Structure formats: C-alpha cells, structure tokens
Amino acid sequence: MDAGDGSRHEGDAGFVVRVAAGVSAFTEAEWNGLTGTSRTSESGYNPFLSYAFLTSLEESGCAVPRTGWQGNHIRLETAGGRLLGAILCYAKSHSQGEYVFDHGWADALERAGGHYYPKLQCSVPFTPVTGPRLLVTRGEDEASVKAGLATALKAVTDKLGVSSAHITFLPRRDVGVLEAAGYLHRTDQQFHFFNEGFANYDNFLATLASRKRKALKKERREALADGISIDWLSGKDITERVWDDFFAFYMDTGGRKWGRPYLNRRFFSLVGERMADDVLLVMARRNGRYIAGAINFIGSDALYGRNWGCIEDHPFLHFEVCYHQAIDFAIDRGLKVVEAGAQGEHKLARGYRPVTMHSAHYIAHPGLRRAVDDYLKRERREVAHMGAYLEEHTPFRKEDPSDIA
Template sequence: MDSAAGGGNSGSSDVTLKVVTGMDDFSKEEWSGLSGASRGDCTTSYNPFISHDFLSALEDAGTVSRQTGWQPQHLRLETSGGTLIGAVSCYLKSHSQGEYVFDHGWADAFERAGGRYYPKLQVSVPFTPATGPRLLVARGASEPTVRAALAGGLKTLTDRLGVSSAHVTFAIDEDIELLEEAGFLPRTDQQFHFRNEGYGDYADFLDTLASRKRKALRKERAAAVQDGITIDRLTGKDLTEAAWDDFFRFYMDTGSRKWGRPYLNRKFFSLVGERMADDVLLVMAKRNGRYVAGAINFIGGDRLFGRNWGCIEDHPFLHFEVCYHQAIDFAIERGLKVVEAGAQGEHKLARGYMPVITRSAHYIAHPGLRRAVAEYLERERQEVAQIGEYLEEHGPFRKG
C-alpha cells in the first residue's frame, strides 16, 4: 500500500506510507534513528524490544513468519526523498496466540454470527507483553504529526486489506491518544511492576515494607538457596552457547507444560546473544555443578524487563528468587527505575511489585462487532480500575 499523507519536517509536505514484508526493508542505521529504538542520544528511553536487533532476530529465526501465523506487514512512512520518518511493526495474524491481550471471545462470537475474524492486523512485539512505543517516530520529526499519519495509515490498511480488525497492544499513552482520535477503541489491563525509589540496596527496599512482609521475604530468599543453590548473573560475553543451551532446556520444559508449544526456538536465543548481548541478563541457578533453573531479562534504558523462566528441578521459592528478587537486586545496583515482570501474576504483589495499568487500542471494521466490543470494553475498564485500587490498598508497604 502506498498512500500520501501530510506531515514531516524534511522540506516537503508530501510523505508516503508503504507496507513492507520484513525488517530487512529497513536498514539498521535508519531504524536506530527511531525514538526509543537504540540507546542513541537518550539512553533512558531505550526499549530493547523495538530495536532492529530484536525484531529482526524474531524474523531471521523463523519464529515470526507466514508459516507461524505472524506475517510481517510493517508500515514505513518516508518523505518524498525516501527518508524514514516513522514506522510500525505490524503483523497479519491468522490466530490470537502470543499476544497476551485476549480477544478469543470476540473472534468466537463474530464467527458464530457468520463473520470472519481472521486474518487480523496486530501491532506489537511478538510474544512480548512489555509496554513501549508502537507508532515509532524518527528523532527530529514532528511526533504528533507522524504518529497521527501512522495511526490513520493503520486504519486505512485494515480497510484496504478487508481484514476484521487491527490491534495495537502494550502501547504508551501518547500512542493510545492518537489511536483513539483515529477511531480505535481503548482497552486496559493490569501488570505488576517494581519501582526503584532510589534504594541503596535490597535491605533499603525491605525497610519500606510492613514488618510481617519483610520477615516473610527474608525467609523466602534464604529458603530458595538452602539446597546448596548458587545464583549466577550472565550478561555480555558471559552469554555462551553452552549457557543458551541450558536456558533453552529450561524454557522448553516450562513452555511445553504451560502452553503446549513454546513460541521461541533455539536459533532465536543465539541471534539475540550475538546481536544484543549487553541488553540481556540471564539469572541462572546452579546446584551440584550444573544449572537447574533460569530466567531471561532484557535491559532497557531505565528499566529491566523480565521475560521467560524455566527449570529442570523443583525447589521451594526458587522461581521467586530467580525471577523477582534477583531482578530487584539488579535494578537497584544498576540504578534502573522499574522492573516489569511480565504478564499477570498477583503473587508478585507480596514481593514489592505493584499494579500498573497497561493499554491497548483496537480498530474493529464491522459496525455490529464494534458496538459489542465497545460495550464490553467499557465494563472491562471499570473492573480493571476497581481491581487495581483494591490491590493497591493491599500492597506490602508500610501504611503512611
């Protein structure tokens, strides 16, 4: 799809929106010029999941493709001279797996009524429930203008392809506002994040908790390593192929039991280790000279993103130590402001991870389905807000 749209500051008011079929249609240099896509000039805004390295690794490993039901349909907004000023990582989906914002009920209802829900468009980072920019703007371009052009272009692409809908998930507030203006329906959900309030160490954090909660976490951390378990943190050059072999074994064990078919393959982890080793943190638990559990995290500009966990031995509280407590330790040591611990999990609350609203936006082409979804989302937003207020009141921190 090529279409004209106003905006940009490149010396011409004419820009073109193109649909391209892979990350290789963007040079790494020009993609790195998009805000948040590289450490660049503003380190704190860097989001590793929208980097060229991460998105291309998904495609090059074959985890994202037509065959897996994630067909790249990325949007490329450029000036008349071919300069990239905006982009959207977008996929034509034949299912609703790997998204973490659930619309299976919408699909089922629409198809029972005689409609065809799939294919649909999905704007997200595949298999990654982490908030970040989705309407990507080149540094120096007019952000509202470019975002508005991308939001309108996404809606136009949905209509031109004749698909049922377009879904923009785990988006930042600025993107949601422009998507709403373009006719998308807003949706909210909830995650649990740890906020680093300038703690000097983990003990400083514990001092902010109620006495009973503080004692419980001390006991939990001690119990997690009582069977002779030691914890290693691997990043950069320590991410050897042997370490990836161990972690992938953990990942496959958990994924096979929980989902039936893990989304990521072994090649993906090698590519990530090759291309962005300094952005990766593996927390690995060792017993009797071998690794028995581990979790992968990605290091952003001002936050740590916890992703996948797995184990081949069961030990009490080891999951909490490897995934949550070690992440807090690392964030405090690095001066990171936030730890995002992935989707769902109210058990995170007792460990200092507080409820945070996440946002998505949905364009539904069929008027009848759109009305039904809009009514549902209104009720859902109220429920999410009420649950968040309740959980906030029952957090582990000292009152007052």
C-alpha cells in the first residue's frame, strides 16, 4: 500500500481501515464529530485538533510531503462506510517538529544496517500539546473503537513497511489500550500553571513563599520598566498588520534558535481567517510600535502558549509576555490550566508545576523494540524521580510561618 493512497483494508472485528493523504479527505462534519475536535465536544475542545488548524497547516504548505510530513491519516469505518474513529498520522522522513526525541533510536537502527525513516508520526505537527490521539466519533463505543484504532495503526505500519509508529502527547487514560496492543510507553516532563480559582494575580501570589513573591513582583516591574505596555489581541483585533509584526518576531527567534522556522506567513493568515477567536496574541508595545509578542491558543478550559519572538531585547520581557501574562489571562477568563510549551525548568519559579507527558511507540524491528523497551523502563523511572524532586522545589508556601508576611 502506498502512503496516503486512500485504499481500504478489512481489519479485525469487521472494521475497514482507510488511509487518507490529507485532513481534507474528511468532511468538516465528520471531523467535528470526533472527540476533542470542536467546541461541541463533550470531552473538551483542543484547538490544535480543529479542522481549521489542521487544514491551515496543510494548505499553507507547512505540513506537507515537501517538508517531510506526508499525510497518512487513518479512518476506521464500518463495512458500510460510516466513520467510527480516526488517527491524525503523518509519514515522516525526519524527526523535526515533534518535541519527543527519537534521534538516538534512529541512529541505532541505521548503524545496525536498518532504515528508521520513513516512520509514522501520530501528533499535531509542531505542537507539543497533549490531546486526544485515538479519535472516536461521538455515540460510538469508545473502548472498542480505540482498540480498533490501535490495531489499525500497527497494521498500516506493517503494510507500509516502515520502521515504527509514534503516538505522542497522548492522554494518560489511553496508554493502557495501546500497551495492551503492544506499544511501548514513554514519559517526559512539561510545566503547567493550574488556576485554583484565583480571583486575580495577587491572589495567586499569596500561595507562594514570601521570597518568591517579592522576586516575581520585581521581575514584572522590571519587564515593563522601559515604557513597555502589553496588549491582548483576539478575534477581529488581529489584523494582517498585526500578523506581519508577530511573524517578524517569530522569524527572528526561529532563525536564531532552530535555523529554519516551521511555520510560514500564510499559515498565520489562514488561522486568522478561520479561528481568530481561538487565538490570543500577547503583544508588547514601546514607543508606538510592537516589539515582542507571543501566540497562544484558547481551548475550552486551557490556554496553550506556543511561539514567541522579539525585535528588541529587554530584561525579563520574555517571562512577562509568555508566562505572567498567560497566567493573568487564564485567571481573567476562568481557564483551569496554562500549558506553556515544551521543557523549561525556568517556568517552575514562575508558578508552573511539573507534569508528566505520555507517548506510545510501536517498533516493528524486534531487536530495536527490545532495546527501546529496556531504555524506556529506565527513562520512566528517571522522569518520575525528577518530577517528584521538582515538585518539592516549587515556589509555593510550605506552611512556614515566615512565608505569611
């Protein structure tokens, strides 16, 4: 079977598996009927799984075969063609833009004479955000459809003759069904802010140790000391002129940090046309012009921080725009969580807590599978140990009377 050829194959329990080359192979109604993909989803809305976001990635040329992202999206259907579930899936010729690093696995297989690429990557491109990966049509039996999807992905991997399939940033609740199907479990760490019903930022600060409170107040003052003000822009306030400014920031940071930014200017215009109400731009202004900004996406109960950039360097401005303002917005809108992107232990001092992330991996090569399995057992122990250690070193008060002042 060629990648993304749209062909159909009989699976277990009478399921039919079809591989689609683009999200546009689904109707918008079909896609919005899947868990987590629209604001009507009972399980909550993840904007990165929306039809608007994913088609924007593909239509803009950001996630396409030319950039190493060949759509192989899996449709699980009845014999009569009714959509039961789906997996967002890409055939990859590299491991860029994923944030769950498997370069060592690729190197090991290549040195042993095998070929790691292409592989299948089941995730939202360029987006280190947990969300549903085994997508089930509302009203269908969730357990059986998820089990069917897990089996279907393995079958497609084997049929294509690729090395592996990787389901990354997976909800913890779905790890079990994938382990039962023979996938290997991997963990990693991120840092999230949890809104415990705070009335305002000062209310949040009151939960921190005194020394930490004073440090954050000073940091925020200094970030805005040079005549800098902050704007929150969403919906119709995000004009093409604003996108031009933000894209300049994004390109400056992306060019210095990664060498080749993943997203192009057309992508931001498409997102602005299709889902501007789901976007929050935090923009820093000085002397009448924007000098820095961060893009966030708004879910049903979470704010997701993504990309940032600047054209002027100011002390602590990055922390203000990316982390403190995100907390302010979440408290103001009653959102439960701020997810501020991958990695970054510096977030800990700013009120973000360590959170364990999950992924599942099907490795077709028996020798590599055994080696990876052994490695992941040790890695999971280390991630758990580090998470416990970091939780002990959060800035929150430890019921010490000296912290109350």
